[in-house]
Amino acid sequence: MPEPLGVIGAGWVGLVTAACFADLGHDVVVRDVAPERIAELEAGRVPIYEPGLAELIDRNRDRLRFTLDPEEVFAAARIAFVCVPTPPTYTGEADLSAVERVLDELPELAERAILVMKSTVPVGTGERLRFRLDSRSLAHVGYVSNPEFLAEGTALRDFIHPDRVVIGAFDETDGNAVAALYEPIDAPVVRADVASAEMIKLASNAFLATKISFINEISNVCEETGADVSVVAGGMGLDRRIGSLFLRPGIGYSGSCLPKDVSALKQLAGNSGYHFQLLTAVIEVNELQKRRVMGKLTKHLGGLRGKTIAILGLAFKPNTNDLRDAPSLILAPRLLAEGAEVRGWDPVALEEARAIMRGVDLRSTLLDAVTGADAAVIVTEWDELRDLAKPEIRDAMRNPLIIDGRNLLDPDTVRAAGFTYESMGRASSDLRALPETEEPDPEPELQT
Ligand code: UDX
Numbered sequence: 001m002p003e004p005l006g007v008i009g010a011g012w013v014g015l016v017t018a019a020c021f022a023d024l025g026h027d028v029v030v031r032d033v034a035p036e037r038i039a040e041l042e043a044g045r046v047p048i049y050e051p052g053l054a055e056l057i058d059r060n061r062d063r064l065r066f067t068l069d070p071e072e073v074f075a076a077a078r079i080a081f082v083c084v085p086t087p088p089t090y091t092g093e094a095d096l097s098a099v100e101r102v103l104d105e106l107p108e109l110a111e112r113a114i115l116v117m118k119s120t121v122p123v124g125t126g127e128r129l130r131f132r133l134d135s136r137s138l139a140h141v142g143y144v145s146n147p148e149f150l151a152e153g154t155a156l157r158d159f160i161h162p163d164r165v166v167i168g169a170f171d172e173t174d175g176n177a178v179a180a181l182y183e184p185i186d187a188p189v190v191r192a193d194v195a196s197a198e199m200i201k202l203a204s205n206a207f208l209a210t211k212i213s214f215i216n217e218i219s220n221v222c223e224e225t226g227a228d229v230s231v232v233a234g235g236m237g238l239d240r241r242i243g244s245l246f247l248r249p250g251i252g253y254s255g256s257c258l259p260k261d262v263s264a265l266k267q268l269a270g271n272s273g274y275h276f277q278l279l280t281a282v283i284e285v286n287e288l289q290k291r292r293v294m295g296k297l298t299k300h301l302g303g304l305r306g307k308t309i310a311i312l313g314l315a316f317k318p319n320t321n322d323l324r325d326a327p328s329l330i331l332a333p334r335l336l337a338e339g340a341e342v343r344g345w346d347p348v349a350l351e352e353a354r355a356i357m358r359g360v361d362l363r364s365t366l367l368d369a370v371t372g373a374d375a376a377v378i379v380t381e382w383d384e385l386r387d388l389a390k391p392e393i394r395d396a397m398r399n400p401l402i403i404d405g406r407n408l409l410d411p412d413t414v415r416a417a418g419f420t421y422e423s424m425g426r427a428s429s430d431l432r433a434l435p436e437t438e439e440p441d442p443e444p445e446l447q448t
Contacts, residue, residue: 002026005181006073006080008102010037010066012048012155012256012322013118013148014083019053020159022060024184029065029076033101041066049321049348052156070105079114079177081146086119092263093271094122103132106141114142114174120201120261121145122268126194130170142174145194147201152255153319159185166190168197202268205261206279211246212253213285219249219425220292229425230407249424251379251405252289254316254325259286290330293377294338296403296422301374305339308398310373312366312388313380313406314346314353321349323356327405328379332360345369347384371396381406389414389421 002025007018010032018028032038040047044061046054057064067073073080084098099119117126126145133141145168150158165182167189169175179189192200219229229249237244253259262279269276301307316326323329328344335342336359344353344360345368353362363369366384370376370393378385385408394400394417402414404423414421422428 003079003181004028004077006031006077007083008032008070008073008080009083009085009098009119010034010041011083011085012050012152013150014081015041015046015048015053015057016050016150016155016159017081017083017118017148018064019056019060020156021181022063023056025063026181027063027065027076029067029073031067031070031073033068035068038066038068049319050155051153051319056156070102071107074107074109074113078112079116079181081116081118083118083148086121086260088260088263092267094120094260094264096121096125099125099129103129103136106138109138109141112140112142114144114177116144116146116178118146118148120147120205120257120264121198122264123195123198123202124268126168126170126198130194142169142171142177143194144169144174144178145197146178147197149201149204152322153317161185162187164188164190166192166197166200168192168194170194202261202265205258206265206282208246209253209258209262209286210278210282212248212250212258213282213289215247215249216252216289216424217285220289222425223428226427227425228427232425249407250289250381251293251327251331251424252286254290254327256316256322256324259283259325290327291334292424293327293331293379293403293405294334296428297335297375297377299428300401300420300422301399303338304335306341307374308341308343308372309335310343310345310363310369310376311335311360312345312369312376312378312385313382314344314357315349315380318380318382321346321352323349323352326379328353329357331377331379332357336360343369343373346380347382367392367396372398374399375401375403377403377405378408379405381408385409389417389419391417394418 004027005021007014007028007030010030018030022028037047046057082102086094089095126143130143147166165187167175167178175191215233222229233247236242237247262283266276266279311328314328316322332342342360344362345366350362389409400419402419402421407423411421411426
């Protein structure tokens with residue numbers, strides 16, 4: 001009989017973890033501090049968008065319980081996963097107040113229990129929390145670091161088929177207990193000390209961000225030199241030492257993890273007296289990259305005052321309604337500041353956008369968003385945008401200009417469909433994309 005588990009924090013990581021372990025046969029008690037969230041979950045509604053998650057929760061309803069009461073977690077389970085947010089503070093460090101609160105709210109525990117940290121925390125946090133537990137006579141509460149590597153949109157698959165499971169423990173028996181939970185999953189298990197486990201997570205995300213900023217800079221140089229970044233990335237990726245993943249150029253990395261973890265690692269290094277020069281550049285490149293679309297728009301439209309620009313895709317990536325750090329949130333105010341009228345469309349994130357994208361005219365259909373627009377900017381590579389370059393869209397736009405911030409479309413097809421097209425690191429349309437003129441007759445050869 002699989003052992004009962006607790007999950008503290010019913011956010012995206014917590015719900016995915018709870019649903020996946022429930023699906024492996026565990027009874028799981030999920031605790032959150034937000035009454036409305038617990039009420040929604042109890043009523044059978046899943047408050048976040050992740051493909052397959054609502055169905056998985058529904059299928060395992062009998063094994064999942066939702067509660068506001070921290071005592072219920074430990075009444076039912078010996079092992080509890082901590083999945084609370086660790087957002088960046090204004091200096092870029094991780095705010096650990098939700099983690100501290102978990103410790104503060106631990107009930108009296110007569111028997112040994114284990115806290116398993118899934119939230120991303122700075123290196124050294126485990127050591128500090130271990131000390132706090134010990135000094136509060138909670139030496140019998142074990143502490144294990146088990147960072148999550150789930151990506152939004154593919155989280156369920158990532159949970160069942162991870163590249164690796166990382167387990168960092170102070171006490172080997174605690175580590176074994178957590179490792180046993182992952183036995184049904186076929187993946188290498190990395191056993192480590194707590195600080196190294198914490199660093200594996202931060203360093204992995206920082207490296208992924210570095211790969212993206214690198215290819216974005218190559219993409220920018222391709223634009224200057226006439227090379228095609230798609231061909232270049234394809235050729236680079238075949239080298240097994242480089243690998244083909246995370247070499248897609250675009251308008252910068254964003255989301256809930258990469259930006260926060262890169263800053264946290266840079267800050268952590270700085271606080272330890274080490275200036276992490278490379279990460280400083282990775283962050284700067286990413287910030288500049290988010291703004292590159294502006295240059296592409298003005299290249300074709302001149303001043304943007306009074307122009308209507310449709311932002312297509314608001315979520316930070318497809319298959320999520322997450323807007324955290326999304327490029328749309330940078331682009332929209334820039335366009336508004338230039339005097340443009342800004343429209344927004346997204347297949348799932350409209351409701352979330354309504355709460356924060358002030359001044360943006362949000363439209364619920366793609367056609368509605370581009371009708372009368374001077375340019376359509378692809379910000380998120382939603383599948384729904386793959387056939388954007390069709391006559392219906394071209395005829396609806398005031399000016400058939402597509403700026404593809406994700407290299408989602410094929411340049412030849414889009415241009416053949418009568419659009420002016422700009423993407424990232426690939427040949428751009430000539431200014432104004434004049435209709436093809438016949439080649440002039442070659443100069444007559446000089447007779448000698
Ligand atoms: C990431 C990590 O992948 C995951 O392991 C960690 O647990 C959380 O952070 P996520 O934020 O869900 O996951 O998204 P991911 O798919 O990694 O993409 C992050 C950002 O990088 C997105 O903005 C995406 O558009 C961008 N990206 C990704 C690129 O610009 N180019 C690429 O080649 C890959």
